[in-house]
Amino acid sequence: MRVTIAEELLLLAHSDDKGKQIINTTQLDPAVAGALLAELAVTDRVELTKKKVTIKDPTPLGDEELDALLARIADKSAPRSPAWRLSKLQSGKLRKRLLTRLATTGVLTEQQSTVLGLFPVTRWPEADPSVEANVKERVSAVLTGADPDPRTAVLIAIVHAAKLDRKAFPGADRARVKQIAKGEWAGDAVAKTIAAANAAAVAAITAATSAATTASSGS
Known part of the structure; x- marks a missing residue:
């Protein structure tokens, strides 16, 4: 089953x-937002550098979320940085839409419950473990020395940016993870794409964490 890089990330970010x-x-x-943007880059729809995102090919990919993002980028005359794009794209609504889509296609199960009988909680246990198993097998092969394709490398870079690698792949070689995340194995164009996606994700995560900390301190 074909899933987006963002959906692969979400599978890794939830307990099985x-x-x-x-x-x-x-x-x-x-x-998650960074994974969507990076997928447009590895499918040659946009060019991604640390300073700007520019359209290369506005042809839709046939995925609702990716095509909506592509249309928004194409609709803007002035190029924006990847970090700016991520700041506008990231949201709990986006995450929920992608998780719901995974549930609709039978990869996950959506389970509603409450904490202390008061606070609603949604859990997303796996219904079809084979999808995440294939992702982990592909990533693990790269982390143990196999040559990565751009798609897998981008996933590893963003997993590393989100500090998910230690939990999703606890036995992985940290040096190898960093090597992939920096694009050191790749040609110039691919390396720039991976580096830009990684930098944008780190910047957006840092900004979100800082905002959450400030809000907590002021409450």
Whole structure:
């Protein structure tokens, strides 16, 4: 089954059995947005550098979320930075739409409950473990020395930016993760794409964490 890089990220970011989110929302939401933007880059729809995102090919990909983002980028005359794009794109609504889509296609199960009988909670346990298993197998092969394709490298870079790598791949070689995340293995164009996606995700996660900390301190 074909899933987006953002959906692969979400599978890795939830526990298999209980479907609980295993990293903070302030880390996950910018990372999900970064994964969508990076997918447009690896499919040659946009060019991604640290300073700007520019359209290369406005042809839709046939995915609702990716095509909506592509249309928004194409509609703007002045190029914006990846970090700016992520700041506008990231949201709990986007995350929920992608999780719901995974549930609709039978990859996850949506389970509603409450905490202390008062606070609603949604869990996303796996219904079809084979999808995440394939993702983990692909990533694990790269982390143990296989040559990565751009799509897998981008996923690893964003997983690393969100500090999810230690939880999703606890036994992975940290040096190898960093090597992939920096694009050191790749040609110039691919390396720039990976570096830009990684930098944008880190910037957005840092900004979100800072905002959450400020709000907590002022409450």
